[in-house]
Amino acid sequence: MTLQGTNTYLIGTGRKRILLDTGEKNVPQYIANLKKVLLEEQLEIGKIVLTHWHGDHVGGVEEIFNNLSPTASVCKYRRKEKADDFLxxxxxxxxxxxxxxxTTEGATLRVVHTPGHTTDHVVLTLAEENALFSGDCILGEGTAVFEDLHDYMKSLSQIxxxxxxxxxxxxGPVVEVKLFHP
Structure with missing residues (x-):
């Protein structure tokens, strides 16, 4: 269901970075790899930003928060239909x-609410590179699933x-967009 797994991203150029999504719960290899990168590069996570509530994007929050970044703030868009009780x-x-x-050193992310996959789904634009972190709205390959087709199509138009x-x-893999940029 999640292709090769869930992509997570450390964003920024300074010591404090933004971690976008946290992967699934109980994946010790991921936590070990993240810890290794943080130590080797002398980085810390200042913010954890979650694209939406699904377990493969928020599952690692507790382990990361408790073991690697106890002072990081955790950010996400509010769900409409019920409380965010999955954390x-x-x-x-x-x-x-x-x-x-x-913002963090070297990166400005703009939050764009893109419901359809879930009601709380967001994508983030990286101003410095005209890049898009698409969460599950657009996958590197295959087709995303959605809760609401109408909202999902509106979100794709917005993107x-x-x-x-x-x-x-x-x-999935990074997508180079040729549609707008010859």
Missing amino acids: PSGIHIDYLNDGEDI LELKPKVIYPGH
Whole structure:
């Protein structure tokens, strides 16, 4: 269901980075690899941003928060239909707003609410590279599933208007966009 697994991204150029999505719960190899990168590069996670509530994107939050980045803030868009009770009760969520900018050294991410896959789904544009982190709205290969086809199609139209040069998906390989950029 998730192709090769869930892609997560460390975003920024400074010591404090943004971690986009956290993968599934109980994947010790992922936590070990992330820890190794953080130590070798002398980095820390300042913010954890979640594209949506599915377990393959939020499952690693508790392990990362408790073992690697206890001071990181956890951010996501609020779900409409029910509470965000999929995270452990001890982790505070800062709720994102459509159009909000999230910054760290070397990166400005703009939150774009793109419902359809889930009601709380967001994509993030990286201003410095005209890039898009697409979560599960656009995959590197294959077809995404959706809760609401109408909302999903509107979200895809919204992404077309952004005209990204490259798409970093939640699953699958990076997508070089030739449609807008000859």
